[in-house]
Amino acid sequence: MKLGEYAIILDNAIKKKESIIMLCSCTVNYSGRAESYLSKGDRIVIIKEDTTLLVHQPKGSNPINYMKYETSHDVSLNKGVLKLSSRNLALKEYMDILIHEVYSLRTRKMEDNKTLILQGTEKDMAEMIFNNPEMIEKGFKPLTMEEHIKFGFIDVFGHDKDNILTIIECKRYNADFSAVSQLQRYVKKVKESRGVPIVRGVLAAPRISPNAKEMLEGLGYKFVKIEPPMHLERFNKNQKTLDAF
Amino acid sequence: MKLGEYAIILDNAIKKKESIIMLCSCTVNYSGRAESYLSKGDRIVIIKEDTTLLVHQPKGSNPINYMKYETSHDVSLNKGVLKLSSRNLALKEYMDILIHEVYSLRTRKMEDNKTLILQGTEKDMAEMIFNNPEMIEKGFKPLTMEEHIKFGFIDVFGHDKDNILTIIECKRYNADFSAVSQLQRYVKKVKESRGVPIVRGVLAAPRISPNAKEMLEGLGYKFVKIEPPMHLERFNKNQKTLDAF
DNA sequence: GGGGAGAGATGCCGC
DNA sequence: GCGGCATTTCTCCCC
Numbered sequence: 001m002k003l004g005e006y007a008i009i010l011d012n013a014i015k016k017k018e019s020i021i022m023l024c025s026c027t028v029n030y031s032g033r034a035e036s037y038l039s040k041g042d043r044i045v046i047i048k049e050d051t052t053l054l055v056h057q058p059k060g061s062n063p064i065n066y067m068k069y070e071t072s073h074d075v076s077l078n079k080g081v082l083k084l085s086s087r088n089l090a091l092k093e094y095m096d097i098l099i100h101e102v103y104s105l106r107t108r109k110m111e112d113n114k115t116l117i118l119q120g121t122e123k124d125m126a127e128m129i130f131n132n133p134e135m136i137e138k139g140f141k142p143l144t145m146e147e148h149i150k151f152g153f154i155d156v157f158g159h160d161k162d163n164i165l166t167i168i169e170c171k172r173y174n175a176d177f178s179a180v181s182q183l184q185r186y187v188k189k190v191k192e193s194r195g196v197p198i199v200r201g202v203l204a205a206p207r208i209s210p211n212a213k214e215m216l217e218g219l220g221y222k223f224v225k226i227e228p229p230m231h232l233e234r235f236n237k238n239q240k241t242l243d244a245f
Numbered sequence: 246m247k248l249g250e251y252a253i254i255l256d257n258a259i260k261k262k263e264s265i266i267m268l269c270s271c272t273v274n275y276s277g278r279a280e281s282y283l284s285k286g287d288r289i290v291i292i293k294e295d296t297t298l299l300v301h302q303p304k305g306s307n308p309i310n311y312m313k314y315e316t317s318h319d320v321s322l323n324k325g326v327l328k329l330s331s332r333n334l335a336l337k338e339y340m341d342i343l344i345h346e347v348y349s350l351r352t353r354k355m356e357d358n359k360t361l362i363l364q365g366t367e368k369d370m371a372e373m374i375f376n377n378p379e380m381i382e383k384g385f386k387p388l389t390m391e392e393h394i395k396f397g398f399i400d401v402f403g404h405d406k407d408n409i410l411t412i413i414e415c416k417r418y419n420a421d422f423s424a425v426s427q428l429q430r431y432v433k434k435v436k437e438s439r440g441v442p443i444v445r446g447v448l449a450a451p452r453i454s455p456n457a458k459e460m461l462e463g464l465g466y467k468f469v470k471i472e473p474p475m476h477l478e479r480f481n482k483n484q485k486t487l488d489a490f
Numbered sequence: 491g492g493g494g495a496g497a498g499a500t501g502c503c504g505c
Numbered sequence: 506g507c508g509g510c511a512t513t514t515c516t517c518c519c520c
Binding site: 019021023025031033034035036037038039040041042043044046048049050052054056057058059060061063064065066068069103104106108110111112113114115116117118119120121150151152172173177178181182184185211215228230231 | 264266268276278279280281282283284285286287288289291293294295297299301302303304305306308309310311313314348349351353355356357358359360361362363364365366395396397417418422423426427429430456460473475
């Protein structure tokens with residue numbers, strides 16, 4: 001098939017808001033929040049029904065170039081090269097893909113309105129702690145969860161056994177400097193807004209980096225080792241059983 | 246084509262380390278750092294040559310499910326359903342994709358060893374400031390760039406006109422709380438390690454959020470409005486010219 | 491391999 | 506729209 005025929009298929013699919021999956025050799029220019037140039041190579045190019053554009057190389061998780069939704073796409077043919085011009089005027093982002101050869105081109109209206117069920121997030125951790133306060137320490141009495149204050153939101157907020165205000169910051173994986181800084185900010189702001197001299201800070205995570213721990217303890221805060229909850233465990237257990245064979 | 250034939254094509258491509266692009270109706274189970282379930286719908290499934298797996302819905306920039314590189318993929322056919330079992334034992338991550346119908350399946354050895362040329366990063370900003378110190382303020386004398394200290398690295402480090410040690414933290418977009426905390430940490434650490442009572446902090450970014458500015462000024466630091474440099478501007482200018490038509 | 495931080499981060503929610 | 510923050514963040518760099 002010639003590039004001109006591919007141009008017509010592309011143009012049609014864009015107009016009909018079908019998803020487009022193309023395997024091709026191409027060159028990519030981008031200008032927007034930054035500027036980039038990617039010279040000729042084989043790539044997977046996807047245009048989704050919401051006009052999102054992705055360019056993937058044969059390695060790696062992330063697209064090498066992309067455009068967000070609400071991008072307009074225009075196809076043109078010039079001197080034996082197919083050109084895809086993508087524009088997001090609202091974001092002032094521009095991309096030109098020069099397509100030298102098309103290896104495969106598929107278009108289809110995709111039917112999918114399903115959303116992901118996800119378990120084991122930071123919010124799930126906060127809920128688990130709220131419902132099992134002794135995980136933090138004996139006598140901890142939670143008051144609120146995901147409480148929004150002007151400067152962010154507090155995962156779990158409550159009183160300790162001596163009725164001292166206590167702020168829990170959860171991290172689903174390794175806690176780092178940034179987590180400690182966040183906790184420090186919340187403690188400072190709550191002290192100010194409530195006019196209380198002492199507010200405790202607790203960082204709940206499966207682990208904490210040594211330097212972050214040093215900073216945490218320097219501030220007089222506490223680390224509690226807690227794993228995020230995994231409730232969809234049946235699948236996991238099945239895998240373990242299967243792996244045993 | 247029947248699912249059994251697709252199974253053979255898939256199996257072959259996986260063994261030959263070809264890239265695979267499949268349009269299909271499928272169900273996805275994931276278990277690893279978290280757990281997820283995605284019920285039946287039309288998806289784009291990609292297996293790259295480095296064994297990275299991506300599952301894309303018809304909307305959005307990010308894959309709805311994925312596996313990282315160094316994952317093994319196994320294809321099986323059971324009761325009229327094609328099953329792709331993906332395992333990353335090192336990361337303890339598992340995914341099962343049940344494929345109900347294949348709309349399109351392409352495999353190909355992709356040739357691409359090109360890397361992206363990118364301009365306008367935070368590092369580019371630091372270099373620009375290092376070479377044009379008056380952008381920060383009159384009399385600023387930079388000493389080092391990207392200096393690694395035990396607790397992170399300092400974008401630009403130098404003396405101000407009064408020979409006071411000054412730390413510059415760059416952000417290529419909006420500076421937020423986290424940027425201010427980072428600067429605060431560096432100032433504190435440099436004071437301690439050098440035994441100097443006064444160290445200045447400067448945040449260089451195109452803009453700063455009002456709350457972050459309040460925190461910054463509360464710490465006695467300074468904000469300087471600086472845009473990241475865009476050196477590949479020719480393409481951008483051409484676009485503006487084209488858009489005018 | 492861990493620590494630390496950037497990213498054209500994206501996506502979500504609240505105001 | 507902006508602000509604040511989580512993310513199965515990913516990726517890179519340095520130790």
